[in-house]
Amino acid sequence: MSSNPAADLYLDLLAKVLTRYGFEGRNVTVSLPLGSYESYLWQLLTATMPGRQVRMVEPGTFDAKLREEGVDWPADAESMVGLKRLANIRECVERTLTDGVPGDLVETGVWRGGSCIFMRGVLAAHGDPDRRVWVCDSFEGLPEHDGRYAADIGDQFHAFSELAISVEEVQENFRRYDLLDDRVEFLKGWFADTLGTAPIEQIAVLRLDGDMYASTMDALEPLYDKVSPGGFVIVDDYGAVPACAQAVHDFRKDRGITDEIHQVDWTGAYWRKGVPA
Numbered sequence: 001m002s003s004n005p006a007a008d009l010y011l012d013l014l015a016k017v018l019t020r021y022g023f024e025g026r027n028v029t030v031s032l033p034l035g036s037y038e039s040y041l042w043q044l045l046t047a048t049m050p051g052r053q054v055r056m057v058e059p060g061t062f063d064a065k066l067r068e069e070g071v072d073w074p075a076d077a078e079s080m081v082g083l084k085r086l087a088n089i090r091e092c093v094e095r096t097l098t099d100g101v102p103g104d105l106v107e108t109g110v111w112r113g114g115s116c117i118f119m120r121g122v123l124a125a126h127g128d129p130d131r132r133v134w135v136c137d138s139f140e141g142l143p144e145h146d147g148r149y150a151a152d153i154g155d156q157f158h159a160f161s162e163l164a165i166s167v168e169e170v171q172e173n174f175r176r177y178d179l180l181d182d183r184v185e186f187l188k189g190w191f192a193d194t195l196g197t198a199p200i201e202q203i204a205v206l207r208l209d210g211d212m213y214a215s216t217m218d219a220l221e222p223l224y225d226k227v228s229p230g231g232f233v234i235v236d237d238y239g240a241v242p243a244c245a246q247a248v249h250d251f252r253k254d255r256g257i258t259d260e261i262h263q264v265d266w267t268g269a270y271w272r273k274g275v276p277a
């Protein structure tokens, strides 16, 4: 991308605000060990308050390394992926712009919307005239294991009420950054129900962030063929969730995909879809 100091300043600042890098250390959301007594009590407590956005937060000091790598779970930031994975989104989007790779930008698994807000910001910073950003989520958290894939047995992500963020809240987050317009498309529902019939025509960057085997496979199967040659597939949970990595390996093996996988940080990874010979 040709050098544009104003765009650099805007995107650097946008990434820092979306992760609250440097100015939110306190109020880190508590992650209780799954299966622990505390976790059981917390689930009981939240079950008594249906429909209320109850969160548990605790004081903490800002840790640059954690927030760079997207390790902690920020209380108020719009993204939990950290600066390195946001930088990877920027690199992939900019590469498709300079190389003229056609297609939209898609994220499956958006939480508060931060990565998608950043995608829209990158397009805006470079004056892209027409690409869309697809914001795909249940907006109700993760599904329970439905018996299809053994790798998801025992999965507990569905128990995290903190992962259920309403579509209205995500839209409000886009608005907060002046980045909500008719080029941001919201696709609400379980991936297994929505992605196969979604009116997405062509994809330049596909970002998977649904944590589970099923959520990863349910996105790859309907969307991979829509990724343009030279486009990018980013997998947020490749290092963090073995079931997610398993889905990626199974899909690639089944489809004979040999494009090299590059590691972004301790969990994020991506590959660039090869141009057919």
Ligand SMILES: C[S@@+](CC[C@H](N)C(=O)[O-])C[C@H]1O[C@@H](n2cnc3c(N)ncnc32)[C@H](O)[C@@H]1O
Pocket (backbone or CB within 6 Å): 078, 079, 080, 081, 107, 108, 109, 110, 111, 112, 113, 114, 115, 116, 136, 137, 138, 139, 140, 141, 142, 143, 163, 164, 165, 189, 190, 191, 192, 209, 210, 211, 212, 214, 215, 218
């Ligand atoms: C780890 S969060 C995403 C983090 C986000 N990308 C960010 O920038 O911080 C995972 C999200 O995936 C969604 N999700 C996971 N599996 C899903 C499925 N099968 N269908 C719909 N949404 C799903 C959850 O609702 C949750 O919002």
